[in-house]
Every structure is written in structure tokens, then in C-alpha cells.
Amino acid sequence: MDHNLRQAYINTDYIIDDELGFWQINIGDTDRPLSRYLNTFENPTAAFITAYNPKSKRLKEGQNQQRQQQLHQAVSKLGLASCKGYGLSQQNDWPKEHSLLITNITKQQASQLAKDFQQAAFVWIDDKGLVSLVTQQDY
Template sequence: MDKNLQQAYLNTDYIIDDELGFWQINIGDTDRPLSRYLNTFENPTAAFITAYNPMSKRLKEGQNKQRLQQLQQAVGKLGLASCKGYGLSQQNDWPQEHSLLITNITKQQASQLAKDFQQAAYVWINEHGLVSLVGQQDY
């Protein structure tokens, strides 16, 4: 992954804002409360994935919203739950991207979804609450 793109992911706040409440996660951090929540599932892991702007190419808002609906449908077909969220650039140099925090998901499923929706990377939360970036080269 290009270093500038990687830095953009690192300089993003990943916000979960749903019926669960409000959480902000960042790559490299460990989020214990989120980990406790995830450990209520069979697979105590989660992925924060967007369908917006495939391969970091900006699309019109209507196209992005349609892609997000398709991601929600794909998640539903897998029988997985999700919470609404968004990625927000700390430097305000990239538009907000609506996303999903998908719970009870395996890394293989997450990688396949990211690949299907042409994402350069996604955010992975392991069973200990460690937040990491998974780049396309790792799919």
C-alpha cells in the first residue's frame, strides 16, 4: 500500500454511532470496552468496513450510498450483525465515509467483503480489542 494512503488510514478516527452508543477507535489502540462487547459473540472479533470510494477513488454520494446498501445486504446474507459508523479524517482532507462495524465476523469473511467492495484496506479488531489495519496485500 502506498505510504500516503496508509498514513491517511492511520490519521482517521473510526466512529461507531449506533444503538450501541458512541465509540471512537483508532488503529494501534486497544479498546477494552469494545473487546468486552465483542466477547459476547462466538467470534469475538469485528471489522470496520466501508463500501465508499473503491480503491480510494472518489465517487458521487449517491453511488456511495448505493454501495453501502449493497454492503449491508451482503452482511445480512452472511447472517452477521452490524452497527453504523463512519471514518473521519483527522485533517479533514477526505470526506466522511459511512461504514459498518461488523461483529462476529472472521478475518477471512472480512477480507472477502473488503475485496468484493474493492477496498484498499479495512480496520480489524481482534478478540483483545487491538485495532489494526489490514491492507489489500494481506487479503
């Protein structure tokens, strides 16, 4: 992944805006309240994944919405719970991308979903609440 694309991921706020309420996570942070929530699951980890803009190439909104619905269906088929969210560039240089915070997921499952939906990376939250970036090179 080139430096500019990596920086774009790092300079994004990842927002969960669902029945959990409003929650913001950022790469490199440790979110203890989120960790406590995740530790109620068998796999106390989560992935923040979008189906928008595969390979970091902008698609029309209708295409992105259709892909996002397919991601939601794939997550449901795996029997995993998710919360709605979105990624929002801190510099407003990239459009908002609707996303899912998928809970009780393994890193292998998250990597496969990211690969299936042609994503350059996804956000991973480990069992301690550490928020990190997992790039294509890692899966």
C-alpha cells in the same frame, strides 16, 4: 499500499454511532470495553468496513450510498450483525465515509467483503480489542 494512503488510514477516527452509543476507535489502540462487548459473540472479533470510494477513488455521494446499501445487504446475507458508523479524517482532507462495524465476523469473511467492495484496506479488531489496519496485500 503507498505511504500516504497508509497514513490517511492511520490518521482517521473510526466512529461507531448506533444503538451501542458513540464509540471512537483508532488504529494501533486497544479498546478494552469494545473487546468485552465482542467477547459476547462466538467470534469475538469485528471489522470496520466501508463500500465508499472503491480503490480509494472518490465517487459521487449517490453512488457511494448505493454501494453502502449493497454492503449492508451482503452482511445481512451472511447472517452477521452490524452497527452503523463512519470514518472521519483527522485532517478533514477526505470526506466522511459511512461504514459498518461488523461483529462476530472472521478475518477471512472480512477480507472477502473488503475484496468484493474493492477496498484498499479495512480496520480489524481482534479478540483482545487491538485495532489494526489490514491492507489489500494481506487478503
